[in-house]
Amino acid sequence: MPSTLTPFFNAKGVAILGASTNPKKLSYGILENLVSFGYQGEVYPVNPNATEILGRKAYASIADVPDPVELAVVVLPVTVIMDTMRQIGERGIKAVVIITGGFRELGEEGAKVERAVKELADSYGMRVVGPNCVGTIDVRTGLDSTFIKGLPPAGPIAFISQSGAVCGGVIDLIINSKIGFSHFASLGNEMDVTEADMLEYFAEDEHAKVIAMYVEGIQDGPRFMEVARRVSRKKPIVFLKAGKNDAGAKAVSSHTGSLAGSYAAYQAALEKAGVIEVETISQLFNVAWALGTQPLPAGKRVAISTNAGGAAALAADSLAFNGFELAQIAPEIQEKLRTKLNPSAQVSNPVDMLGSVSPEDYLWSLGNLDADEGVDVLLPILVPQSLVDTLGVAKAWFEIGKKTDKTLLTCLMGERSTLESEQYLNTAGVPVYAYPDEAGRVLRGMEQYKQLLKKAVFSPVVVENVDHNKMASALGLVKDAQAVGEYETRIMLEAYGIQNVPGDLASGIEQAVKVAEKAGYPVVMKIVSDDILHKSDSGGIALNIQNTEQLRVEYDAMMYRIAKNEPEASIRGVMIEKMAPKGLEVIVGMRRDPTFGALMMFGLGGTMVELLKDISFKVAPLTDGDIEEMIERTLAGKLLKGYRGSAKADIQAVKDVIARLSQLSLDNPEIAEIEINPLIVYPEGQGAISLDSRAIMGK
């Protein structure tokens, strides 16, 4: 099935609306690119004041452009955009790149125009890339609708960028190194075509072997996660998020809220999407390039062959930091290495052949390391020296690369004297780095993709025995409240089968006595008032009440304290709850992220939550594996397993609570935050109960 996005990369003809005859104009640059990189389709400059530009016949209007024309590139001012789009629509062109800026990025006025253009485009069934973008490139067809100078060689990387400037900067940064690309797509304001659309397109393109993304923000989080999860099974997606420190969770009141900022949601969403997140532009292309050219590492054992111990030490540090290790070279391989290398060479890992190394030394060492079954990755390193044939060494590495099934990453530690060899290696599909510490990070990205492919297909947990009537009644109680106290939250949890500590709301002392008798002494008493945020500070908590007599005394004392400390507060009563036996205190919570939805949280609970920050996140819906990972990634998880002789806790009960709170969050989008803290977990088989809980309703 042909995609509606095909014309952006493989149109039979392209019209440039606003093509200038002035070489100092960007539109001239676009035309220049369209005629410079071997594009075989027709190219039609549209400009009423020209007859010909760059040897191509110019047309007065898009209506005059003959067939075939499948893509329109608009470089006209925003003031004429509606007319222009109408003309393009009338001409029957279904794909438009709007380079022009001046839309949503300038505020509400521009956003209004953008919406109108989108409606118009929809009415003609047109797909639009942009506005406010630099266009699209297909490196193989030569269709380049950008004004960026130069075109990298054809290769495996498809790059999706939400910044046109970053797109241009990247080409400037990598073009000399001969890293190969299949496509570039600068998406601008994403009026119509989004990063998820592009992902779907590149998923089907045979030349795009790996997708690199620069993203500032995602509009439709759930769709992105769904598409990326699917696409990442077919080819790796490497992802750089810019703007990590945008506020986002400024005015939040729960622990989950304050700990789960918007970037935490991004990280959880990217993980769910199966995306490999990196931290810098250079990592983005290093990781993508290796994934696009090399087999995934079979294991974590790396063999280094080098002419410089120092460079190897830096590489080894970065390997260890990224979870890889130096392979133990088999004794018989070490023996063999010794037979031909410099007698002073070190034949254990790193294999150090000393400064004045020859291409043959690398052929010999790498050939033998390749034969070692205890080696998964080959990492040759050369520090150029006067008497060393750098290009010859690069050729030796390539020879090894042709033969080996192992992952091959290389380092030429230099810049002045290494360009030719760097280009040679990259052209041959052998990744090469100038700094020995780069390989570790790349391998970590490759390992992440390997682990992703091993994961079971997504299948969310199913929660049974939900009492929807009870939930509805709890929501009915909440009405217009924003902050929801323990009383109503208890009912919500109950509706979803999560056990609360025995107890109930009592509106006076006599009722309190009844509740206490039913729950069983000793009990705890907590004030219930929408106006009191910090119960403890206001004197609204009394612990360890042993009997009715003490309950009456404590009740009077609490009412006295509250009247004094919170004279304005309207009191709904007191919660009387059984003092629960001690157990491990954990926290289970949810914050609804505006982009990605229910962000579930788990970690060590109690009063030290924000101090310890022992928390993990996942975006709901969750699979069994997700829940296990959430638990395993925390100290709480280690303690639950039975740390240092303490009994193994009821992990199954914790999993069940997480699954149920996740289901509750998915079913009830009006809840913005909900949190159980602490959830007390008892030894295996004895369950877990919520000791305190609260919620925040929608925004």
Next chain:
Amino acid sequence: MPSTLTPFFNAKGVAILGASTNPKKLSYGILENLVSFGYQGEVYPVNPNATEILGRKAYASIADVPDPVELAVVVLPVTVIMDTMRQIGERGIKAVVIITGGFRELGEEGAKVERAVKELADSYGMRVVGPNCVGTIDVRTGLDSTFIKGLPPAGPIAFISQSGAVCGGVIDLIINSKIGFSHFASLGNEMDVTEADMLEYFAEDEHAKVIAMYVEGIQDGPRFMEVARRVSRKKPIVFLKAGKNDAGAKAVSSHTGSLAGSYAAYQAALEKAGVIEVETISQLFNVAWALGTQPLPAGKRVAISTNAGGAAALAADSLAFNGFELAQIAPEIQEKLRTKLNPSAQVSNPVDMLGSVSPEDYLWSLGNLDADEGVDVLLPILVPQSLVDTLGVAKAWFEIGKKTDKTLLTCLMGERSTLESEQYLNTAGVPVYAYPDEAGRVLRGMEQYKQLLKKAVFSPVVVENVDHNKMASALGLVKDAQAVGEYETRIMLEAYGIQNVPGDLASGIEQAVKVAEKAGYPVVMKIVSDDILHKSDSGGIALNIQNTEQLRVEYDAMMYRIAKNEPEASIRGVMIEKMAPKGLEVIVGMRRDPTFGALMMFGLGGTMVELLKDISFKVAPLTDGDIEEMIERTLAGKLLKGYRGSAKADIQAVKDVIARLSQLSLDNPEIAEIEINPLIVYPEGQGAISLDSRAIMGK
């Protein structure tokens, strides 16, 4: 006072022993360098088979070389090294670079030769750089005893490298970018001249403004710390440690031992030395270059002026990650910016002037941002575009640099089109990066140096009332034991004025009853045996014993369990100790690092120590400030301060215990590890007591 190292950089004449006539030999390269970079001294090739090399008269032997000659560079084989050194000594030359390898790096045989050469050199009063190094360079005098191709421009960075290859690789990496250096010193095996000697030399050199170091290992840790602490007050030292993951703490038995690996010791030692540690080669020179060319940031508020929002977002992320922030631009400055910039430009921070920016735009924006008192750092960013005058922009940045007192770091996001501008800026002393995320890490390094300069001069805490006789008696008890149990460790702590929980060793039940009565019930009973490592697992601990009767029962039960579980163990008795009231449990420990000495540790204690890994390290001796930092850096420190309403703990008592354990460790080098875990800390004014402790003697 002239330094004995002066001839390595500024000799009146240099002789090259083993200078070859063959351009394919390294020694030829050395001679070539000595005559190529403007060195004004005499250059004497020594080669019995040549009359002239590279236009310089050759001498048959070093004895024939005329005055002035102050430095000998040896490129002869290790087999003739002793003779050669003797001849150099006889000739009266006091400085020798031994390029030749084949010494200690090849094992004991080579180490023997190295020691002999060192003795010989000492007998002549000669200083030796190397062996197994690439030599030294003074960029200004042109004295270049290496065979590395090319010489970077003169500038502020003195580079000390323990790897010759890294030295060469670095020159290859940076030479095109025009980063300026004062010296290079490749130290090889450090037979004589060490990194500390070089630090002292560069401290006095007016051209060396900042010292960059690549270090694999330090031989004399205390001297390095002492010298670096002094030098770092005068000029910044930027430090890259290679080989971070060398084992080191393999067979250790205390918590402190297992948590305090050799790299933890390095980090603590580097901090004490006032050294700025970086993680990669590129950071090493980025940080050094900025420190050598720019004023320290007055604060953490950064203003970005850019033509690309994406690049600015990446920069802002890296600023936040490194503890810096985007400045709030004053409203009047924003107004002023608006008057001349593109109407669509964003005038809040980052100031985004859109793609087609002009040099004048940067002059205007940066000039006004410079005038904003709320801005400490200027960070202009340009992504090159077809219609932008990149070099013009670079010149505008330099103009601003001349005027401003603020820190100026810049980014040209490109490679293909930026080299000329990059060279222009670096030559002008304006640091420039290809990736927008590099500036954050650089600023963090600068901030670290600023904080160092603020620190009080080093003045270790003094501990009084040490009972040296008691300590001696405790050490007497230990004799040849390696593992020291609580009984003897208690006495050591007591000798240094650290309070133990009341109790004593009892060799039978009757003595146990007496001790318990003296300590006061309830008590805890622990088995004391050199053969029992895990008391708890063997049934050797009984808690909460309420009275004599119970003590007798528990004693019999324990003896029965031990006899069954540890039939071979020789039992010294039981420790009877008062059950201490609850308090905050912390750990205070020491591991003696073979390089740097007593490494002190503090953190959350109890059984979760290794799970929480809430620990901080400092190398003894400690200052008051050190102890405060040790405490503040941990969660334990936050809890001590009184977290969430709990009472403030007796921090003064904790400080005192750390100071005393540190003194104990300094005074008694025969103790390899010692640890108090837990130290129970009570509310303010109520002290802290050791509840359990142990030590390891020797190594």
